[in-house]
Every structure is written in structure tokens, then in C-alpha cells.
Amino acid sequence: MTTAPPQGAPLLLTKRRIWIIFSALIAGMLLSSLDQTIVSTAMPTIVGELGGVEHQAWITTAYLLATTIVMPIYGKFGDVLGRRNLFLIAIALFTVASVGAAFAPTFWAFVAFRAMQGLGGGGLMILSQAIIADIVPASERGKYMGPLGAIFGLSAVAGPLLGGFFVDHMTWQWAFYINIPIGIAAFAIAWFTLTLPSKKAEKMVDVLGVMLLSAATVCLIFFTDFGGNSDHGWGAIETWAWGVGLLAAACAFVWAEARAEDPIIPLSLFKNPVFVNATAIGFTLGIGMFSAIAFVPTFLQMSSGASATASGLLMLPMMAGMMGTSIWSGIAISRSGRYRAYPIAGTLVTAAAMFAMTTLSADTPIWLICVYLFVFGAGLGLIMQVVVLVVQNAVPATQVGTATSTNNYFREVGASLGVAIFGAMFTTRLSENLTKIFTDAGASASQAGDAMSTLDPQALSELPGPVRDAIVTAYADSLAPVFWYLIPFILAAFVLALFLKQIPLSDQAGMVARGEAIAGDEADAAERALRDGGTVVTGPADDGEPASSATGSTPSQR
Numbered sequence: 217m218t219t220a221p222p223q224g225a226p227l228l229l230t231k232r233r234i235w236i237i238f239s240a241l242i243a244g245m246l247l248s249s250l251d252q253t254i255v256s257t258a259m260p261t262i263v264g265e266l267g268g269v270e271h272q273a274w275i276t277t278a279y280l281l282a283t284t285i286v287m288p289i290y291g292k293f294g295d296v297l298g299r300r301n302l303f304l305i306a307i308a309l310f311t312v313a314s315v316g317a318a319f320a321p322t323f324w325a326f327v328a329f330r331a332m333q334g335l336g337g338g339g340l341m342i343l344s345q346a347i348i349a350d351i352v353p354a355s356e357r358g359k360y361m362g363p364l365g366a367i368f369g370l371s372a373v374a375g376p377l378l379g380g381f382f383v384d385h386m387t388w389q390w391a392f393y394i395n396i397p398i399g400i401a402a403f404a405i406a407w408f409t410l411t412l413p414s415k416k417a418e419k420m421v422d423v424l425g426v427m428l429l430s431a432a433t434v435c436l437i438f439f440t441d442f443g444g445n446s447d448h449g450w451g452a453i454e455t456w457a458w459g460v461g462l463l464a465a466a467c468a469f470v471w472a473e474a475r476a477e478d479p480i481i482p483l484s485l486f487k488n489p490v491f492v493n494a495t496a497i498g499f500t501l502g503i504g505m506f507s508a509i510a511f512v513p514t515f516l517q518m519s520s521g522a523s524a525t526a527s528g529l530l531m532l533p534m535m536a537g538m539m540g541t542s543i544w545s546g547i548a549i550s551r552s553g554r555y556r557a558y559p560i561a562g563t564l565v566t567a568a569a570m571f572a573m574t575t576l577s578a579d580t581p582i583w584l585i586c587v588y589l590f591v592f593g594a595g596l597g598l599i600m601q602v603v604v605l606v607v608q609n610a611v612p613a614t615q616v617g618t619a620t621s622t623n624n625y626f627r628e629v630g631a632s633l634g635v636a637i638f639g640a641m642f643t644t645r646l647s648e649n650l651t652k653i654f655t656d657a658g659a660s661a662s663q664a665g666d667a668m669s670t671l672d673p674q675a676l677s678e679l680p681g682p683v684r685d686a687i688v689t690a691y692a693d694s695l696a697p698v699f700w701y702l703i704p705f706i707l708a709a710f711v712l713a714l715f716l717k718q719i720p721l722s723d724q725a726g727m728v729a730r731g732e733a734i735a736g737d738e739a740d741a742a743e744r745a746l747r748d749g750g751t752v753v754t755g756p757a758d759d760g761e762p763a764s765s766a767t768g769s770t771p772s773q774r
């Protein structure tokens with residue numbers, strides 16, 4: 217095990233220690249990203265068994281809503297208190313929620329545990345990205361951010377495959393049982409390897425800002441969900457009550473942040489043009505990206521007649537494209553020091569794939585769907601991790617966590633907005649089509665409602681041929697046109713990418729810049745000195761603080 221310096225001494229960021237810490241981040245990212253995708257292929261079966269076809273968008277929305285709310289909290293508290301304990305809490309929350317989801321007795325209980333998973337998943341995503349910025353300089357970070365993006369891609373391949381396998385050969389509950397050993401392993405790895413310093417808050421926590429931001433986020437999601445829901449609609453008074461709540465909470469939040477001693481989202485960030493541009497790209501991309509990813513597996517199962525396992529296999533090209541371009545772009549940026557071209561190319565590629573998806577139908581050949589998905593994934597891989605790197609490089613080291621979480625927050629707001637609006641469009645259109653099919657087949661309105669609420673791929677295969685073909689067509693007709701509404705958001709991200717400013721990548725890790733660590737050859741020499749019982753002295757900090765020293769332990773003390 218890497219030798220740790222005595223209490224109060226700077227952390228020694230040797231290459232070995234960096235890779236050990238990176239292994240803990242990989243474990244956490246694997247846990248979070250696997251669960252986002254394993255549910256996708258199991259979703260039709262889950263909603264069929266628990267009775268919630270007309271509300272299935274909430275399975276995704278609840279997770280995204282919870283994730284979105286906690287992201288700024290994890291980011292800010294990580295900057296103020298240190299990230300290790302928060303990372304462990306996030307893993308524990310996620311694992312416990314997985315147990316609850318597996319044993320959920322009703323659809324809405326399942327949705328509640330999905331929200332709890334989001335509370336943990338949001339921390340895993342934010343803290344992993346922020347810790348990388350702490351230990352690796354921006355000039356080399358692409359080599360690490362690429363694999364983190366690839367882990368998301370790998371999990372997104374394994375997730376649909378495992379979800380499909382569990383549905384076809386076991387039960388959907390296994391999609392959550394599998395998180396338990398992974399969560400325990402991730403917690404153990406993080407506990408023993410994530411050696412980061414803890415801090416004490418020097419300023420008052422912005423509790424009011426947290427509450428107002430959470431209220432604004434909740435109002436936003438309910439406003440969009442009610443507006444796109446046939447039970448309420450945009451003309452309903454309750455819909456606009458949420459809209460008024462959103463406006464009031466947002467205005468109150470800005471007022472509170474302008475006066476807070478240590479705001480949860482400093483308004484000064486929005487004076488940084490690079491941060492604003494990159495965050496806007498993430499927001500518009502989130503609207504289109506997550507809306508497409510959330511419902512493609514359902515389309516593949518119900519419209520193309522594929523089994524859950526087969527639909528998981530059909531997602532493989534998308535993830536292969538994402539993994540390939542994510543790793544390649546990370547390495548290329550580390551070598552050249554230039555990042556601007558990748559989001560530009562990525563948004564164009566993603567828009568082209570989205571345009572192709574508008575032609576999807578029940579008769580579309582499987583090989584052609586795979587080509588569309590590969591191109592779609594390749595475009596996303598050129599954007600996602602690059603935007604995070606750009607944001608981290610554009611802010612001071614003391615705001616890395618806050619900036620990372622704020623960028624991700626607005627991307628998730630876009631995702632929640634997109635999934636709520638376009639998911640509601642899909643499910644409303646689908647409910648209308650299915651109601652007509654069942655009533656035309658002789659069912660009463662109540663019988664049609666019962667049939668829709670328990671419709672899953674297995675039940676579909678048992679229906680008479682004409683009814684089954686009509687349902688397949690209904691799924692295709694309900695989803696494919698939605699992609700037309702997503703294309704303008706991807707094109708907006710392209711325009712924003714054209715104005716993204718190229719600035720030099722920092723050659724200093726965040727912890728080094730803050731005086732919390734020493735890295736490179738100096739860290740290697742310091743570790744040897746400590747091991748031999750010597751003394752390490754670090755020079756004066758940039759702010760004039762006195763030098764710090766650490767004395768190595770004697771052999772008997774070790």
C-alpha cells in the first residue's frame with residue numbers, strides 16, 4: 217500500500233496513488249451507470265407487472281429528478297468538506313435503495329426507491345469527476361476522463377444485456393439484486409483506497425439556497441410533466457400553479473445566492489463565458505440525448521418484436537461508438553491540448569443520427585437500426601466528457617466541484633425536461649393509440665385500461681395476430697415522430713459549440729493548486745524520504761502562507 221504522509225501534511229500524489237484512487241472512482245461509476253441502463257430493457261416488464269404503463273416515464277423521471285436536486289449539494293459540500301466521506305455515503309445510499317427497489321410491492325413504491333437511487337447516483341457521478349480534477353491536471357485529464365466515459369458505455373452495454381437476460385430467464389428483480397454485491401465491493405474499494413483529506417467548513421452552509429434550488433427543480437419537473445400529461449394538459453390550472461412555483465423559487469434562489477456567504481451555486485460562475493457556453497451545450501444536449509436513450513429499448517422490444525435480451529444486444533453498437541470516441545478524444549486532447557473541435561463534430565454526428573431515427577418503423581431492418589445507434593453513440597462520445605473537462609479547466613481549483621456539479625445540474629435539468637415532455641408526448645400518444653386498438657377489438661373502456669396497464673412483451677406475444685400487429689405499429693407511430701422534436705436542441709448545441717473558446721489546459725492538479733498535495737517527481741521523492749524516516753518540506757504557497765513540513769515515521773513506528 218502507498219505510504220501516507222502524517223496528519224496535516226500534503227497528500228503525495230504519486231502515479232501509483234493516482235491509479236489506486238482512480239480504481240475507486242471506476243467502481244463507483246460502474247455502480248451508478250450500470251443501474252441507469254439495466255432498467256431500460258426491463259422497464260416494459262416492470263410496468264406490466266406492477267401496473268403502470270401509462271406512468272412509465274416516471275421510472276426515469278424520478279431518478280433524474282433526485283439526481284438533479286443533489287448534484288449541486290454534492291459538488292459544493294465536496295469543495296467545502298472534502299469528497300471521500302460523501303463518496304462513501306453516495307455508494308451506501310445507492311446500494312440500500314437497490315434492495316428497496318427489488319422488493320417494491322407497488323409501482324409507486326418502486327418509483328420512490330428509484331428516486332432514492334438517484335440521491336446516491338448523483339453523488340457518484342459528480343464526485344468521480346471532481347476527484348479526477350483534484351488529482352490530475354487538465355492537460356492530462358482527458359486520458360482519465362475518457363475511460364470514465366467508456367465505463368459508462370461499457371455499463372450501458374452490460375446493463376441492457378443483463379436486464380434483458382434477467383427478464384427473459386429469471387425475474388426483473390435481479391436487475392436490482394445485482395447492485396448489492398457491486399455496491400458492497402465499491403464501498404470496500406473506496407473505503408480502503410480513497411485516501412483524500414477531510415476539511416472543515418469555514419463559512420455558514422447555504423441551507424436556504426439548497427432548499428430553494430430543490431423547490432425550483434421539483435416545480436420544473438412537475439410543470440413539464442403535468443403540461444404534457446393528458447390528465448392535466450397545458451391549459452390546466454394545476455399545471456400553471458407549478459409554473460408559478462418554478463418562477464417564484466428561481467427568483468428567490470437568485471436573490472438568496474446574491475446574498476449568501478458561501479452560495480451553493482456562486483453567481484460569479486455565470487460571468488465566465490467558457491463556463492456558460494459549455495454548460496449551455498450540456499443543457500441542450502441533455503434534452504435530446506436522454507430522451508432518445510430512455511425510450512429506444514422500449515421501441516426495440518415492443519415495435520420491432522425483439523426480446524428483452526435481443527434489445528439489449530441491439531444497444532451494443534451505440535455503446536461501442538460512445539466508448540470508442542470517448543477514449544480516443546480523451547487521448548487526443550491530452551496530446552494536443554486542444555478540445556474545441558470535438559463538441560462541434562459530436563453535435564453534427566448526433567444530429568445526423570437523430571434525423572435517421574425519425575424513419576424508424578416496425579419494418580426497419582435490424583442492421584440499419586444498429587448503424588443509427590452506432591453513429592448516435594459516436595457523437596455523444598465526442599461531447600460528454602469533453603464538456604466537463606472544459607468547465608473544470610475554466611474555473612479556479614477551489615471551485616472545481618461546484619463548477620462540475622453546476623454543469624451536470626443543468627445537463628440533468630435538460631434531461632429531466634426532455635424526458636418529462638417527450639416522454640409524456642410518447643405515452644399520451646401511445647395510450648390513445650392502444651385505447652383505440654382495444655376498443656376496436658371489442659373491449660370496453662375499463663377493459664382497455666386494464667389491458668394497457670399490464671401490457672408487457674410476454675403479454676403482447678400471447679395476443680391474437682391482428683391485435684399484436686396493431687400494437688407494434690402503435691408503438692412505432694408513437695415514438696418515431698418524437699425524434700423530430702429533439703433535432704432542434706442538438707442543432708442548438710452545435711451552434712453553441714461553434715462559439716466555444718479555446719483556452720490553454722492547466723498543467724496543475726486541483727489539490728496541488730490548493731496546496732493540499734504535491735505531485736509528480738516531487739511526490740515520488742517525498743514518499744521515499746518519508747519511508748526512510750526523513751522530512752518533507754513544501755515551499756511557500758502562492759498566497760504567502762508559510763511552508764508546511766512532514767516528518768516520516770521511524771521503522772519501529774511503522
